[in-house]
Amino acid sequence: MVSLLENINIEFASPFRYRTHVEEKKVICRLLARRVIKDNQALFIDPSTTTAYLPNYLSERQNVKVITDNLQFAIAANQMTNLNLFLTGGSLRPNSNSLLGNHTIQDIAMFRPQLAIVSCSTLDNTGAYIADMDQADVKIAMMKSARESILVADHTKFQSVNSDYIRLASFPAWSKIVTDRAPKDQFLKHMAALGVKVIYPGSK
Numbered sequence: 001m002v003s004l005l006e007n008i009n010i011e012f013a014s015p016f017r018y019r020t021h022v023e024e025k026k027v028i029c030r031l032l033a034r035r036v037i038k039d040n041q042a043l044f045i046d047p048s049t050t051t052a053y054l055p056n057y058l059s060e061r062q063n064v065k066v067i068t069d070n071l072q073f074a075i076a077a078n079q080m081t082n083l084n085l086f087l088t089g090g091s092l093r094p095n096s097n098s099l100l101g102n103h104t105i106q107d108i109a110m111f112r113p114q115l116a117i118v119s120c121s122t123l124d125n126t127g128a129y130i131a132d133m134d135q136a137d138v139k140i141a142m143m144k145s146a147r148e149s150i151l152v153a154d155h156t157k158f159q160s161v162n163s164d165y166i167r168l169a170s171f172p173a174w175s176k177i178v179t180d181r182a183p184k185d186q187f188l189k190h191m192a193a194l195g196v197k198v199i200y201p202g203s204k
Contacts, residue, residue, distance in 0.1 A: 024154035027180040033057035042113035044142040047098030069099040116146035122163040129164035
C-alpha cells in the first residue's frame with residue numbers, strides 16, 4: 001500500500017512555491033499596494049514567494065524604501081527608480097531564493113521601518129506557522145524591528161488543524177492580515193475582537 005505524506009511541516013523549494021497559487025498571490029500584492037503601503041514608507045519584505053510579485057504593483061508608489069533578503073523581489077525591483085532597495089547579507093541556500101543566517105539577522109537589526117510584511121505556511125485562530133527554522137528566524141527578526149507587522153496569506157493557508165510546527169507568533173502580533181478571499185465568519189469575528197484588520201477583495 002502506498003500513501004502520500006500530508007503537505008505539512010515541509011518547506012517546499014522556492015521555485016515550486018513561486019509557481020503555485022499565482023493569481024492568489026497577485027491579488028494579495030495588489031491589495032498591499034493599494035491599501036497598506038504608502039508613499040515615503042520604509043518596509044521589510046520577507047523571503048516569500050507571495051511578496052516576490054509585489055514590485056509589479058508598486059509603480060505608483062513614491063520613495064518607498066525596502067529592506068529585504070528576497071532575491072526574487074530584488075531582481076523584479078531592480079529597474080524601478082521609485083524604490084530604494086537594501087539587500088541584506090547572508091548565506092544563499094540552494095533553491096530558497098533568499099539570504100539567511102546570522103548576517104541576515106544582524107543587517108535586519110540595523111533598521112526600524114514602518115512595516116514588516118511577512119508570510120506564513122499555515123495559520124489558524126491562534127497564530128501563524130512555518131516549517132523552516134531559518135526562514136522563521138528572519139521573519140521574526142523583521143517583526144521585532146518594525147513598528148507594525150502585516151501578515152500575508154492566501155486562502156489555502158487557513159487551517160483549523162494540521163498547522164506547521166514552528167509558530168511565528170500568536171495573534172494579535174500582526175495589525176492586518178491580507179488575503180485573496182474572505183475567510184470564514186468565525187475567523188473574522190475572532191480577529192475583530194483582537195483588533196486585527198482582515199483585508200480581502202470587497203472588504204471595507
